[in-house]
Amino acid sequence: MKVEILIYAYLAVCAAMIGFNIVCIFIFRAKDKRLNHYSQRFIRIVHQTIEDGTVTEAHCKYLSKTLKKIKNLMAFDKTLEELFAQNPQQIKDYIRQLSSVFTYLTLEYKKKSEIQAAYFPYIIHKYKVFQGQPISIVMDTILELVYSPSLYVRENALQAIYSIGSVECTMNALWILNESSYYHHPKMITDGLLNFSGDTKQLGEWLWDHFERFSNRMQRVIVDYFRFSSPDHQERILELLTSQCVDDEIAYSCIRYLGKFTYPPAYPVLTDIIEKHQHDQWIYTAITASALANYPGDRTVAILKELLHSPNWHVRFNASQSLMALGLYYTDMIDVFEGRDRYASEIMRYRFDQKNMKEKEAVGIGLVSK
């Protein structure tokens, strides 16, 4: 084959791509104009409906028919966004009356490609369409999207589920993620669960009831969720921490929980952890040193001062931070400053410098009077 033929072929494809780019520029512009045009039309229609005071069957039928097309749903979204900014309550009331329309659309969007189907749960989440009114056909359809290989589709579906607030559906979604081979970042699940709009107490109970059946990774996500959401799980978390076969990562999360929500019965367990792991597993010691910041007392101070002499940097770093959090004064730390451990005195000196700096800055910006 002559080389120039290959070059000509490549040239032709690239020329076609330039053509494609130019055509795209016009198409995108035309689409934007059309979106605005449709949106204006929807604004008139929605305004009229709101003025009339009720959402009629005819209006629902009209929306069911038109919103089947993704471009119309996008224009409707734009409309609601604009109107919501003007009068949020009015629009919330209006959307609440459209549940039959969205139930119907659920089935329509189920038939579409994944990328288009994902737009629908986005709308459900954005306008809290089914909040507090779980409808099984809607739930089942959205749950199917949680199986998707696309992270974005899964994420939109999960957000819609959290916004609806059904404990059962949320549990099912977590099961799907637990069993799935697709990676879903733990932080996204933890932070996502914080958006759950239903009965969080009941969700907590369900999570504990099925806790053992989840994988280690999901168990850690659940403990982290508890840490960010509620102090009501101290007893169970302590029980989990002291159980025989707890995974290290889950144990770290439990210690962090007990560090955030002080629970006196946990104190001997935390000090035992330090004693047990001080010389072999520094991560345990470092995390527990941080947790002790919320357990004031002479023994805590003595333990933390001892940890200042640890050969591990992170342990010293966290112990010094906790000592400062306990509100100690310079004079309380004289033994450290006058001691022979340079690393211990350096890290404490840094903490006091930092404290002084923050105080000066607080005065500077008027937080504290001079």
Added chain:
Amino acid sequence: MGWSVNDTLFMAVKNMLDWVNVLFILYMIGYSTFLFLAVVIGSSELYKKRQQEKLKNTLLQDYYIPISIVVPGYNEEVTVVETVRSLLALEYKLYEIIVVDDGSKDATSQKLIEAFHMHPIRRPIHRKIPCQPAEFIYETTAQKVPLTLIRKKNGGKADALNMGINACRYPYFICMDADSVLQYDSLSKIVRPILEQENVVAVGGVIRSCNGATLERGRVVDYHLPNNILACMQVLEYDRSFLASRILFDKFNGSLIISGAFGLFKKDVVIAAGGYDHSTMGEDMELVVKLHEYCVTNDMPYAIKYATDAICWTQVPERFRDLRKQRKRWHLGLFQSMWKHRVMLANPKFGPVSFISYFYFLIYELLSPFIEIFGVITMILAFTVDLINVPFMVLFFLIYALYNCVLTLTAFFARIQTIDLKITFMDVVKAVLLCFFEVCILRFFMAFVRATAFIGYKKKKLNWGRIERQKINIK
């Protein structure tokens, strides 16, 4: 009838030229195919991303992964305060800024201390990666996020970066240049690959030329192609060579370079791999190649990603002298990185990184200036012995130039179209005209510059490679 000496010589030259011809054709087919695939796949990927964003197939929640931003600087008194201000304006919640002054001879540190009312602090630094000692440290917590200044003994950019890594509090760090500006949403965009995929150890951001752009709080408020011809040609070159090819390499985890101007790294892996190497000029490329080698050698699952929407604006050189200096440095860095990690050459253990990425960089980046200059010399030789079909050669060159121009414009328009930058008709005319110059003239100049990069490089091994820059146009 016996052949004369002249005839024998002529036949030998003809034979040699035939072989050279075959090699050149193979070389050009390889390069054309690579560019073609890069631009087609790169453009399609950008369109796909745009489509996904329109249909909200994107992460709409804010997930904040803590990030430390390390800004190494040397004699940056003119730009450093503005750079830090732009970093403080980023739309992200959980980050810290660490400026490392690498023993500047100007007032870099003083400018920062005064501008942000920083306080001296006796902070111990855990030197997990060896680096030159700190001379003093200043901190402030009165800004939106913690700001630290570390003034250290001069040791070069890599050494300054290593000091910054040692001082980082968070598990991921970003390295950037003291004269660049991050776009307002660049942090939330650059962390996305970490949320999307497990085991991501590094993410590269997109470097865009801000010559011709006006920025306000990290947002582009006015954009046009730069008036300076050299800068304008580099804008086109960046779109074709960097954007497109990096998207292609990203497809098979084959990125071998993340620009020093904007990249995100997982701290513990970088520390385990030994941090930045201060004996090379291209410490940014060396680190990425080293990460590949480290992870493969230790059987660690890993991914090095490229975030096409995480943008860093930087000045490209407007003077030929500066451009020459920059490209020489890049080329030497490339050579040093490839030589240091030559174990990756044709090594099945490394898979596509070895057989595609390493091979591409070896042939089409490292050796290309020599090959291209050799090609020109061969043509002159062939012309002198009348062994060249001049009209065909001219035609062939024109086709090749046209081909490159079309690819450049494809990448350029795809990029403009997919990130909603508005350009004027004059910009389009400028792009069309200048892409010919870029392909036909600048490219050959650059080949010569890169081929001569090795002359006198030992003397400049550790210097910062200063380039005269204008102040970035920030409102």
